[in-house]
Amino acid sequence: MKTNNNQISKFLSLILRHTPDKIGIQLDENGWVDVSELLHKIKKYQPTLNLKLLKEIVATNDKKRFAFNEDMTKIRASQGHSVSVELAYEAKQPPAFLYHGTVAKFMSAIKENGLLKMNRHHVHLSEDRITATRVGERRGKPIILTVRSGEMHAQGAAFFQSENGVWLTDHVLPEYIEF
Numbered sequence: 164m165k166t167n168n169n170q171i172s173k174f175l176s177l178i179l180r181h182t183p184d185k186i187g188i189q190l191d192e193n194g195w196v197d198v199s200e201l202l203h204k205i206k207k208y209q210p211t212l213n214l215k216l217l218k219e220i221v222a223t224n225d226k227k228r229f230a231f232n233e234d235m236t237k238i239r240a241s242q243g244h245s246v247s248v249e250l251a252y253e254a255k256q257p258p259a260f261l262y263h264g265t266v267a268k269f270m271s272a273i274k275e276n277g278l279l280k281m282n283r284h285h286v287h288l289s290e291d292r293i294t295a296t297r298v299g300e301r302r303g304k305p306i307i308l309t310v311r312s313g314e315m316h317a318q319g320a321a322f323f324q325s326e327n328g329v330w331l332t333d334h335v336l337p338e339y340i341e342f
């Protein structure tokens with residue numbers, strides 16, 4: 164059962180972050196889609212998915228990747244889009260330090276250019292080292308970089324926090340990174 168949920172969750176990430184057109188839906192400018200339309204159009208690909216299961220997946224997803232609107236008529240991915248959406252996060256003061264998990268092969272480029280958003284809309288930073296370690300581990304032996312986010316913010320850089328707690332910013336210059 165759990166693996167089925169994982170598989171549906173992966174498919175939902177794909178649709179709600181990257182290729183909504185694959186099942187013939189469109190995200191609105193803030194990334195939302197109607198739950199009833201989603202359930203209808205996704206049936207062909209995920210025949211077991213119904214409203215009850217969708218609610219379960221949203222509630223139990225390990226990284227809280229999806230969120231409903233207040234009356235649960237709409238759903239969106241909380242972050243990680245490659246299609247253009249405006250998630251309308253509020254700018255927020257970050258803690259003094261945030262962490263970024265990466266791997267050795269990117270280190271020379273990061274030392275030179277800092278952290279870049281690459282294919283995402285923001286650079287993703289974690290509030291604690293354990294989370295950053297998990298992020299880095301997806302690519303190999305993790306290296307944890309400490310970002311002096313408090314100092315960046317004091318000097319005018321904007322930070323946002325997604326619904327699932329990930330910290331987001333545009334670019335981290337190398338001088339704010341402790342290697």
Ligand code: HQG
Binds near residue numbers: 228265276283298
């Ligand atoms: C690296 C997952 C070369 C960066 C995770 C990373 C997270 C550079 C990779 C979320 C660079 C981008 C985000 C530079 C950064 N030169 N490489 N200048 N700057 N990089 O996946 O932060 O499962 O786009 O270190 O748990 O790894 O999607 O970002 O290795 O929360 O929900 O370029 O993705 O969540 O990789 O991960 P990503 P990320 P989800």
